[in-house]
Amino acid sequence: MSWLRVVLMSSCSIAGLVYFALEQQQTARPTGHQKEVPSSVLVAPAPAWRPLPPSPVPYAIAGASGTVASEAREHANGAREDTLILGRFGDFRYAQVSLVQGTGETAGSFYIDIVRRAARSGLAVAQQGQSRMIETKFGPVEAAPLVLANKGEQACQAFRLPDGSAAFSFQGWLCGSSAPDEAQLACFIDGITLAGGTNPSLKAVFARAERSRTEACGQGARTAAAVRPPARP
Numbered sequence: 330m331s332w333l334r335v336v337l338m339s340s341c342s343i344a345g346l347v348y349f350a351l352e353q354q355q356t357a358r359p360t361g362h363q364k365e366v367p368s369s370v371l372v373a374p375a376p377a378w379r380p381l382p383p384s385p386v387p388y389a390i391a392g393a394s395g396t397v398a399s400e401a402r403e404h405a406n407g408a409r410e411d412t413l414i415l416g417r418f419g420d421f422r423y424a425q426v427s428l429v430q431g432t433g434e435t436a437g438s439f440y441i442d443i444v445r446r447a448a449r450s451g452l453a454v455a456q457q458g459q460s461r462m463i464e465t466k467f468g469p470v471e472a473a474p475l476v477l478a479n480k481g482e483q484a485c486q487a488f489r490l491p492d493g494s495a496a497f498s499f500q501g502w503l504c505g506s507s508a509p510d511e512a513q514l515a516c517f518i519d520g521i522t523l524a525g526g527t528n529p530s531l532k533a534v535f536a537r538a539e540r541s542r543t544e545a546c547g548q549g550a551r552t553a554a555a556v557r558p559p560a561r562p
Contacts, residue, residue: 377434378402378410386411387531388428391520395422408432418452418479418504425450426501426521430531439471442500443487453478457487463511465490465518466542467534474508484508488518497534516546 381401388411390397398414408431416423427446444454458474467490475487486509489500503509503517519542523535 377405379405381409385525386413387523387525387528388413389522389524390415390424390426390517391522393520404431404434406432412501418450418477419481419483420504421506423483423485423504424501424517426499428499428521429497430528431496439473439487439489442489443475443502446500447477451479455482463488463515465515466538466546467518468541470515470518472511472514475502477502477504486514488514497531512545519546 379402381403384401386399386401390413393415395416399411400414401409401411403409408429410427410429412425412427414425425446439460440454440457443457447454454475455478456474456476460471460473462469463472464470470488470490472486472488475485477483477485483504484507485502485504487500487502489498491498499521503514505513509517523532
């Protein structure tokens with residue numbers, strides 16, 4: 330009968346193990362009173378720039394022969410950027426300049442800054458040459474030959490003035506039927522004027538710039554330096 334005793338003891342052991350496992354499972358199961366852990370929610374950061382409603386533009390471009398479009402936006406830190414657009418891509422005179430009051434973003438490389446701005450305008454940078462400094466009423470401005478592309482290509486000169494000390498900067502491009510030369514670009518930049526801004530520091534920047542203006546970009550020189558239309562066949 331020893332075999333019967335072994336079978337009974339084995340059965341009891343198995344039953345005990347099953348009961349113990351069921352007790353452990355019941356203990357590990359969460360009760361209805363326990364709070365569920367909320368799922369994490371990913372929130373996108375607010376955009377750094379927000380568009381501003383139409384308002385009087387504080388700048389103007391002297392000698393602009395066509396309509397100058399404008400748009401403005403404000404940075405989260407309070408900086409304001411006004412963009413002036415003369416003509417359209419492909420026109421014999423096409424220009425865009427963005428002027429910033431305050432410190433909007435840390436300036437990157439000249440090439441990267443222009444690529445970003447071109448992309449915002451639906452354009453691509455097909456080529457950018459070596460940069461150099463040119464003299465303007467605002468002081469030395471960085472400039473470089475540039476080819477912008479969309480369905481076609483247009484030769485331009487890119488330029489930028491970072492001026493952290495005055496919390497004022499600008500950058501953009503001037504395009505024509507051929508790439509404008511340094512004199513044409515300098516006179517275009519010298520033609521950027523204040524049209525009604527009330528910011529004292531901004532007024533000081535332009536007052537200082539006007540005192541530094543040379544006769545090289547007087548009225549006659551500015552007219553001669555305008556980007557000429559392509560010759561008729």
